[in-house]
Amino acid sequence: MNTPENKAGMDGGPVRRQEWRVPARMDGLTGLLAKVEAFLEAAGWSLAASHPVLLAIEELATNTIKYGYPAAAGTLEVVLAVTAATADLTLRDDGMPFDPVTAPPPDLDQPVEDRPIGGLGLHLVRRQSASFVYRRLATGHNEVHLIFHSLAATLKSGFQELH
Amino acid sequence: MDIQQHQNGAVLTLLLAGRLDSAGANHLDAELAAVVRGGGRDLRLDLAGVSFLSSAGIRILLTHYRGLKKLNGAFGVVNSPPAVREVIELSGLSILIRDETPEPVAATAGPAAEPAAGGGKTGGETANVAAVVRTPGAGPLRCRLIGDPGRLAVGRGYDAADCRAVAVTRETLAVGIGAFGGGFAECRGAFGEFLAAGGAAACQPTDGGGTPDYLLASGNFIPEPCLLHGVVCEGTPGMFFHFEPWAARVPVPMSEVARLCLDHAGADSAALVMLADTAGLLGAALKRSPAAGDVPAAPLAFPEIRQWLSFTPERAHVGSLALVVGVVARATAAMPASFFRPLGGAAGSPLAHLHAAAFTFQALPDGFRPLATAMSGLFSTQRLQGLLHLIHDDRVITGGGESLFWRGNVWCGPLASLEVAL
Numbered sequence: 001m002n003t004p005e006n007k008a009g010m011d012g013g014p015v016r017r018q019e020w021r022v023p024a025r026m027d028g029l030t031g032l033l034a035k036v037e038a039f040l041e042a043a044g045w046s047l048a049a050s051h052p053v054l055l056a057i058e059e060l061a062t063n064t065i066k067y068g069y070p071a072a073a074g075t076l077e078v079v080l081a082v083t084a085a086t087a088d089l090t091l092r093d094d095g096m097p098f099d100p101v102t103a104p105p106p107d108l109d110q111p112v113e114d115r116p117i118g119g120l121g122l123h124l125v126r127r128q129s130a131s132f133v134y135r136r137l138a139t140g141h142n143e144v145h146l147i148f149h150s151l152a153a154t155l156k157s158g159f160q161e162l163h
Numbered sequence: 164m165d166i167q168q169h170q171n172g173a174v175l176t177l178l179l180a181g182r183l184d185s186a187g188a189n190h191l192d193a194e195l196a197a198v199v200r201g202g203g204r205d206l207r208l209d210l211a212g213v214s215f216l217s218s219a220g221i222r223i224l225l226t227h228y229r230g231l232k233k234l235n236g237a238f239g240v241v242n243s244p245p246a247v248r249e250v251i252e253l254s255g256l257s258i259l260i261r262d263e264t265p266e267p268v269a270a271t272a273g274p275a276a277e278p279a280a281g282g283g284k285t286g287g288e289t290a291n292v293a294a295v296v297r298t299p300g301a302g303p304l305r306c307r308l309i310g311d312p313g314r315l316a317v318g319r320g321y322d323a324a325d326c327r328a329v330a331v332t333r334e335t336l337a338v339g340i341g342a343f344g345g346g347f348a349e350c351r352g353a354f355g356e357f358l359a360a361g362g363a364a365a366c367q368p369t370d371g372g373g374t375p376d377y378l379l380a381s382g383n384f385i386p387e388p389c390l391l392h393g394v395v396c397e398g399t400p401g402m403f404f405h406f407e408p409w410a411a412r413v414p415v416p417m418s419e420v421a422r423l424c425l426d427h428a429g430a431d432s433a434a435l436v437m438l439a440d441t442a443g444l445l446g447a448a449l450k451r452s453p454a455a456g457d458v459p460a461a462p463l464a465f466p467e468i469r470q471w472l473s474f475t476p477e478r479a480h481v482g483s484l485a486l487v488v489g490v491v492a493r494a495t496a497a498m499p500a501s502f503f504r505p506l507g508g509a510a511g512s513p514l515a516h517l518h519a520a521a522f523t524f525q526a527l528p529d530g531f532r533p534l535a536t537a538m539s540g541l542f543s544t545q546r547l548q549g550l551l552h553l554i555h556d557d558r559v560i561t562g563g564g565e566s567l568f569w570r571g572n573v574w575c576g577p578l579a580s581l582e583v584a585l
Contacts, residue, residue, distance in 0.1 A: 015526075030186055033215075047214060051246035058184055058217045086482075088524065108255035113229055120254055121218035127253050130482025131524060133548070147482045147524050 016043050017081040024065050024074040024093060033058060036080065043082045049150035052128035053080070053087050056146055059121035060091050060100060064142070068095025087148040092141045100125070100144060101134040164190045165212075168198075174205045176241075180212030183220030183247075192223045199227070204236035207261065211242035216250045224251075228259060290415040292423060294405040296531040301401025303579035304434045306490060309339065310392025313501040314453075321454035323347035326389040332380060333362035333535040336400070336434050338489045338518040338552075339393020340449065342366055343376060343386070347454070350389045354452040356550040357388060358488040358518040360436045361538030364388055365486075365520050367550035369452045375520070375547045379539060391454060394490050394502060394516050396434045400576035402427050403531045407570045414442035414567035417553060418506040421491035421513040423573070430577030432492035435517075436534060438541065439571025440527055441485040443478020444519050445559060446551030446566070475551065477559060478567065480521035484545060485568070486538075487553065489517035490578065499583070507555055507563050517553040519566070522546060527572060534574045 018039050022028040033054055040050040061076055068074065077092040105126070106119035126132055131147040164187035165180040175198065181187055198206065206227070210216075224240065231238040239261030243251060251259060309327050326347035329337060341357030342350035343366055355367040362380035366388065367373070378386035404427055408415055424435045450473050492498045492514045494505070503514040522545040532540075556564045 026185060030182075030184065033182075033184065047244070048246040051215065051250075054215060055217055055250065058215075058219075062185060062217075062219070083526070086524070086526075112225065112256065112258055113232065115225075115255075120221060124218060124250060124253055128249075131480075133523070133546075145523070149482060 015081055015083050017079070019080075020078045022076050022078075024061075024069055024076050024095065026062070026065055028076070029058065029061055029065070032061070032076075032078065036078065039080065040082065040087070044084055045082065045087070045150055049148075053089060053146075053148050056089060056125045056129060056148075057091065059125050060144055063098070063100065063121065064091075064093045064095050068093055068098060068142070070096070085150055087150065089146045089148065091144045091146075092137075094141050097136050098142060099134045099136075101132055166191065166194050169209075174207055175203045176207040176209050178209045178212065182215040183210075183213050183223075184215055184217050185219040187215075188217075188219040188223045191220070192226070195223070195227045199230065199234070199236075204231065204234060206231065206236065206238050208238075208240045209242050210240050210247055211244065213244065213247050216247045218254070221250065221254045221256065224256065224259060228256075290406040290419055290423060291409045292404050292406050292427075294403070294530055295427065296403040298399060298401045298403070301399040301576060303430075303577045304336065304396040304398035304400065305580055305582075306394065306396040306434065306578045307582040308392075308394055308499065308502055309390055311501060312340075312392050314392070315340075321347075321351070321391055325391055325454070326350060327391075328387045329359075329390050329393070329395055331359045331362065331364040331378070331386045331388065332397075334397050334399060335362075335395065336360050336397075336436060336488060337364075337390070337393055337395040338516060339390045339395070340453070341388045341390040341393065342368060342452075343378060343388050347389065351454040352452050354391055354454050355449045356518055356552055357390065357393065358486070358520055358550065359386075359388070360486070360488045361534035361536075363538040363542050365542075365547060365550060367448055369449055369455075375550055377542055377547055379542055381539075396490065396578070398434075398576060398579075400434060400436060400534065400574040402575050403573065405530075405570070405572050414562065414569055415571075416507065416562055416565040416567055417487075417515070417517070418512050418563075418565055420568065420571065420573065421506055421515055424491055424575040425493055425513065428575055428577040431496040432490060432498065432578040432581065433575050434490050434578060435487070435573060435575040437485070437487040437568075437571050437573045438527060438537060439485050439487065439568040440524070441480055441483050441521070442567035442569050443481045443562075444483075444485060444521065444551055444553065444566045445475055445478055445556045445564065446519060446553045447472045447474045448549070448551050474554075474556070478562075479551075480519075480548065482524055483521040483548060484523070484525050484527065484541070485566075486520040486522065486541065487517055487566075488519075489515060489553075491515040491517070498581070505555060506553075507565050508557050509563070512555075515553070519551050519553050521548045521551070523548065527570065532572075537572070537574075 079090040337359040342353040344350035353368040355369040365377040
């Protein structure tokens with residue numbers, strides 16, 4: 001991570017950085033999302049701008065919890081570094097290898113009535129992040145790195161509210 | 164998740180408050196199932212109080228939409244906050260949105276994604292320039308053209324004589340098709356997109372897994388990649404400037420950066436190195452080495468071209484840090500057409516041969532740094548994700564079919580000469 005705390009960000013503002021570690025269980029996820037939401041709010045991120053970041057954590061962590069640990073229990077690690085304009089999110093888990101970046105996209109051209117439901121979460125993450133990169137670490141961890149920009153979301157929501 | 168029911172004639176509205184995540188979705192699923200069992204057929208969800216919607220929530224919306232449709236009922240959502248509405252739309256479920264108010268005109272594109280039409284702009288109209296630094300004593304750059312890019316299209320086989328070793332010093336600025344290796348035999352299967360600047364050289368090998376590779380000049384070590392064709396300049400770019408969009412949230416097209424560069428260099432042609440926060444790159448990259456044994460007669464004709472070149476169908480590497488290297492020239496300059504192509508679709512658009520390397524994002528300092536310092540810092544701290552030859556793509560309408568940037572640092576200098584070394 002190249003964004004130590006208090007270093008000036010690209011917008012000239014400070015970088016806020018926080019790490020969380022939670023057990024890879026669904027009941028750990030709700031509390032984690034609440035903490036991340038509070039952190040983003042304290043960093044000045046609007047609800048509209050924060051939503052894609054929270055969505056990415058929920059979708060990727062849910063996947064990992066459901067499919068990454070067929071036997072043993074594990075730990076999820078979340079690292080978030082934000083400026084007023086950019087959020088840099090890293091998710092690590094010690095579960096089975098899985099690359100969410102290359103997972104096949106859902107077929108949204110089919111009629112709603114008979115469209116299969118799988119794959120939608122990763123599709124949303126892909127569409128709402130500015131960068132989405134996976135690597136398997138030598139330590140046996142999956143690491144997903146994402147970047148989000150706050151301004152587009154904030155402007156878009158402001159524009160919609162005007163109408 | 165808090166749910167309240169509100170009956171208005173035949174329509175039953177459920178007012179939701181809270182998060183529609185995995186837990187909230189289970190709660191809503193049970194509530195809707197109970198309502199339908201109780202005879203509810205015309206249902207609305209009022210999402211004004213919903214702060215979060217994930218695919219788990221979408222799954223429930225889809226399930227009950229389908230269920231009620233089978234029962235000849237109706238199901239829709241109203242009053243979605245913008246972030247929630249976006250998730251519904253991206254999921255392909257706009258059909259569920261039942262608000263009476265008309266669709267916002269720019270809800271899907273958004274003002275941020277709509278740059279001013281590229282092309283016909285003059286310098287300074289889409290970008291503000293700051294922090295201009297001139298390096299005293301830096302003269303113009305000497306530049307030579309190696310090989311012939313036109314040979315890619317005709318598919319003539321290459322041999323050892325076509326493999327030109329180019330020493331990459333801190334004074335070298337180059338783009339082309341190249342590979343790292345000790346000679347033609349070692350390189351022939353790997354030739355791909357190449358760039359070099361400030362003592363750093365990067366290649367996109369066409370053999371193996373497609374992971375880009377780089378070498379840095381240090382001490383006595385000087386990388387000597389092999390080039391099939393390329394533009395190679397020697398010298399120090401004497402001009403530095405930083406640019407930002409002139410109008411808020413309107414990214415700067417590549418042709419505008421080229422114009423700024425030519426204006427600052429006061430020349431008809433200039434070499435440039437740019438580090439920029441990208442709003443999207445449009446480009447192409449070789450997928451197979453043109454020097455490998457099995458080159459067909461015309462690899463860049465349809466349909467073979469699909470096996471040889473990968474195009475970005477829409478802007479790629481959004482939000483990455485891009486390193487762009489190459490030579491730009493005014494439309495009126497006499498430049499060989501096989502090497503230099505227009506950057507935009509409009510008449511008078513500058514000519515260029517530019518390659519871009521995309522890196523993981525890093526905040527860009529807006530003050531001057533020597534080019535070699537910036538390059539060694541970039542390559543040693545950020546991960547190289549891919550290389551592209553930047554192209555103008557008239558199938559991409561927004562932004563004039565050009566690569567777009569939010570802000571950047573540019574090192575540039577006029578060309579003294581353009582030698583052709585065939």
